[in-house]
Amino acid sequence: MPHHQFVLTLSCPDLPGIVSAVSTFLFDNGQNIIDAQQFDDSETGLFFMRVVFNAAQTRASLQGLREAFLPVAERFRMRWHLRDRSNRRRVMLLVSQSHHCLVDILYRWRTGELEMQPTAIISNHPRETYKDIEFGDIPFHYLPVNKETRRQQETAISGVIAHTKTDLVVLARYMQILSNEMSGRLEGRCINIHHSFLPGFKGARPYHQAHERGVKLIGATAHYVTSDLDEGPIIDQDVERISHRDTPADLARKGRDIERRVLSRAIRYHLEDRVILNGKKTVIFMD
Known part of the structure; x- marks a missing residue:
């Protein structure tokens, strides 16, 4: 600037x-x-x-x-x-096994498209899962979790958020459900991405389920995290038309691409102060 x-x-x-x-x-x-x-x-x-x-x-x-x-x-x-605007927001990235959104965010940050300061990458999978991804100086935290250790794991995540003075938490295909307590603490400063089939096609292999039903549109939704699972205020969405020729693998591939661009737009809107909450909705001032 x-x-x-x-x-x-x-x-x-x-x-x-x-x-x-x-x-x-x-x-x-x-x-x-x-x-x-x-x-x-x-x-x-x-x-x-x-x-x-x-x-x-x-x-x-x-x-x-x-x-x-x-x-x-x-x-x-x-x-x-x-x-x-010269003070860049501090952003923490949470990721699970699928890392297409993580790679895209890091690329857009390094090219200057996302004006932010990454504070940490947290995953419930070990560093070897991302052996082909260059994290540079961004600290990586492996915090495994199961039903018995969820509270301890979220306490550890909260500790990293506080220690790094993180402003925004991004669930970059982080395949764990945050507790109501954690969601409440992060309200208005945690963004999630998921496919736009919800409330249909819940659970594993949603693109396979969609293929079996012959859907004609697939998409993705980025929203703020709240205690109401996947029902927080929507920041951005996008869709793509598909045909009978598309296989479940084609749907998953196209879905990953939509997820990347929708999440990156949502992050950018937040970083640039373009999002204002309006009850259960958002007002987005486009550029």
Whole structure:
């Protein structure tokens, strides 16, 4: 980024004067608006906004801007977040045996597409499972788990999250169900990816099940993790049409590709503050 930028996201009851108040605040504090998006949800009566800005004349500190914005936020009863875009979010990746999403995330991070700082890779499978993947300096933690050790394993994961000051946890095809307690602790900062057949074709070999039923569309869903299994607020989805010529192996191959791109988009939207929660849904400000 050529200039030092900040991003402000907010939601609040829809009242007259919100945009004017935010714009006036930025002008009075010597800031220049680079990009602004807003959405008025007529169903809930809530207003959502994302603003990217930088210093037009004088540089301002993040803390100073936060303190100055408080009266505006209180006036409109805002839920808001203000971030310095130069501070990359710290991201932990959880993975099981299938590592196509992990490889894709690492590639997009190394090429600069995902502006983040990986803090750790955690798996319930040993390092040898990923012998062909270059992790570099990213710490790897092998934390096996079964029904009897789930609580201890999640305690260990929580310890790594705290120690590394992780901001976002990504379940990159991590094939373990998080406990309600763990899901609650990570609410709003944990993203999961899975095929979009749910609630149909549950359990093992979903693409084989889909093939047996002759489905014509396959897809993937990325969502925030909640205590309601696979029912958290959706961030991104995609589909691809298939035909009678596609075998179960073809469906699985195409499914892996959809999963990669859907998860990477969801991560990027989160990292760029493009996602605002709206109850059980999300507001996504596209670029």
